[in-house]
Amino acid sequence: MLHSASIKLLIQELNNDLVYIKDAAHACERAELRVETSFWSDEMDLLALGSTLHNLYNAFEGYFMRVAKFFENSIEKQSWHRDLLDRMALEIPGIRPALLSNREMIERLDELRRFRHVFRNLYKTQLHPGKVKIVLDSERGLAENFTKLHEDFTRWLGTLAAEIDDSSS
Numbered sequence: 635m636l637h638s639a640s641i642k643l644l645i646q647e648l649n650n651d652l653v654y655i656k657d658a659a660h661a662c663e664r665a666e667l668r669v670e671t672s673f674w675s676d677e678m679d680l681l682a683l684g685s686t687l688h689n690l691y692n693a694f695e696g697y698f699m700r701v702a703k704f705f706e707n708s709i710e711k712q713s714w715h716r717d718l719l720d721r722m723a724l725e726i727p728g729i730r731p732a733l734l735s736n737r738e739m740i741e742r743l744d745e746l747r748r749f750r751h752v753f754r755n756l757y758k759t760q761l762h763p764g765k766v767k768i769v770l771d772s773e774r775g776l777a778e779n780f781t782k783l784h785e786d787f788t789r790w791l792g793t794l795a796a797e798i799d800d801s802s803s
Contacts, residue, residue, distance in 0.1 A: 638795040638802075644704050645788045645795075651697040652784050658690040659777035666770060674763040684761050687769055688753045691746040694780070698722050698733070701787075705730045715747055733787050739779060745772035 665683040672679050698718050702709055705726065710717055723740055725732040734740050749769040753761075 636794070636798060638798040640704075641791050641795040641798070644700070645791050647700055648697060648784065648788055648791075651693065651700065652781065655690070655693040655697065655780065656777050658686065658693045659773070661686040662690055662770070662773055669763075669766075674767075677760060680761045680763060680766060683766060683770070684749075684753045684756075687746060687766075687773060688750045690773060690777075691743070691750040694743060694746070697784075701730075701733060715751070716744070719743055719747060731787070731790055733783060735783070736779075739776070739783075742772040742776055745769055746776075 662683070665679070665686045668679045669676070669683050674680065695715070695718065698721075699709070702718060702721055706721065706729075709721075719734075719740060722733040723735070734743070746769060749766075
């Protein structure tokens with residue numbers, strides 16, 4: 635059974651997660667400027683950019699995991715990274731609305747997810763600037779676009795908490 639206090643806590647945790655998402659997106663912008671200054675030829679700058687893209691997806695994934703654990707309470711281990719993203723696009727009637735309703739945003743997030751996997755397993759190879767540019771194109775504006783979805787979702791959560799408070803008084 636849901637309690638309004640736990641929902642209010644979730645709202646604050648998601649607000650904090652959104653701040654981290656925005657900070658990570660800003661770090662991507664700063665890293666991109668460094669890479670452009672070196673004309674995409676400095677390996678260390680490219681790795682720094684890859685790290686910021688990796689961190690940005692981790693921030694989104696942390697947000698999504700928080701929502702999934704709160705409402706669904708289970709994530710399958712086998713392909714959970716992709717499943718988690720798919721789950722955020724689902725409306726679960728009587729439980730919660732879909733968090734991600736835009737197919738383009740899901741595809742852009744999935745591009746980041748795939749890059750994160752490659753970046754984490756980078757061994758005896760270098761990042762390919764052309765491939766990083768593709769991921770960077772997917773990242774542009776993602777945090778800003780997600781902000782609206784976050785606001786809609788936390789507004790729904792606030793309404794849910796108020797309804798629980800009203801029904802218990």
